Amino acid sequence: MQCDFMEKEVMIPGEYLLSATITIPKQEQAVIPGILMIPGTGNVDRDENFTFLSMNILKDLSQVMVQEGFVTLRYDKRGVGKSGGSFYRASFWDLVEDAKAALDFLRAQPYVDRKRIIALGHSEGAIIAAALYGKVAVDGMILLCGFAHSLEEIIERRKNRILQDLDHIKGIKGLLLRLLKAKAFLDWQYRATKKKVMKDKRTVIRIKGKRLNVQWLREHFQYNVMTDLKKVNCPTLVLGGSADVQAASSQVEEIAQAIKGPVESHVIHNLSHILRKDPMAGSVLGGILDYWQQAEKPIDPEVIQILTEWLKRFKE
Incomplete structure (x- = not known):
């Protein structure tokens, strides 16, 4: 499916200015549903890239979602890329507040349907998405390779x-x-x-x-993500992989069972933490070191198919 779109760089106001990309499909509707994309662990930018490893997870997912008629907003974490602040001084709750500032920014755009906004989180971003919902409810959730337990x-x-x-x-x-x-x-x-x-x-x-x-670390250790997951009362997609050596696939069902609203869950065979197939994954160290090879491949087609089908149903 081909879709014309416009991308522009914006600055999100908050404790520090966060540099972000908003991507807008060219459609005739007056308002369009939106997706806030929350990046995962580490000093990753809006595309979920490190300086030493380009994964482009959120960038590639954004293209899929724009094709389905959604506005997407993805941002550089505090102290990363073009964003202000210090990455090494950003606490867990600072990151949650940054996600809230991004959500407020997305909701304020005149072309965004304020009643149809999804929070998407990958890895630590899925934990932040749950904590964000505990503060401000959204209309849909996509939790990719998330966690049902504390970081400890x-x-x-x-x-x-x-x-x-x-x-x-x-x-x-x-x-x-x-x-x-x-x-x-x-x-x-x-x-x-x-x-x-x-x-x-x-x-x-x-x-x-x-x-x-x-x-x-201390704030992560003290935070129980299940407390906020049990508050989630909106359509939610939970997805993980059997070859994920960071977020055990058993947590997919734990997350799904905690959520109150309509939930759909998937564990994709041989899928790794970075949403690529890794049939050789056997050990934690081996699986993580293999990310460089995996990142050369596109996001797994099964992930894309599940996402697009769920997004279509969300818009109905």
Whole structure:
């Protein structure tokens, strides 16, 4: 389906100005439904790209949604790209407030149907979308590779999965890891880092020379996403992948069961966290390192099909 559209760069007012792209389909309707696109974890820009890895997740999804007759708004996170503020000093609740500022901006556009606005979140963006709904209700939700648990539980599970993966390394490498007691060291390092994060009251600290936003971590650890998911009373699409080594696919059903409104859920076979197929995914470290290869491929067609069918039903 071909669709003419117009893209323009805008600045979203808030605590700091957020640089964003609004994409508008050329249609005859007076007002058009809108989609706020909330980026995921890390210092990613409006397209969900890092400086070292281009994934273009939100950029590519935006093209799909505009073709279906939706206005989309996607923004650089605080302190990233052309946005103001500091990424390393942005707390979890700062990111939620930035999403709210973006939602207010989208609702204020004269060509946007204020009664038909969807919040789309990918990865951490799905958690932020739930927290946003807890403050300001929207008319639809799309949660991609999201989480049903706190970041503390997620990191704990990922750590345990990495420790399990170490047991399956064979040959001389596996022997050396066992002789060096790598599992015990990694477990100790995790517990020591967590203790430091929870005790230190500063916003930013350095661990092994790298800056870490401990306020963001503490607020994530303390936030229970299920509390706000249980408030969601609008049409919602929940989608994940069986090869997602960051957000376990079992969480798709947990999220879906928590939501009050009409919900549709999908777990796509062999789909990774970055919405591409990864049939070789087996370990946490291997799956994440494979993102560079996966990013060269387009978003999985099954994801696109599910999204477009759901969006068509939302507009009915």
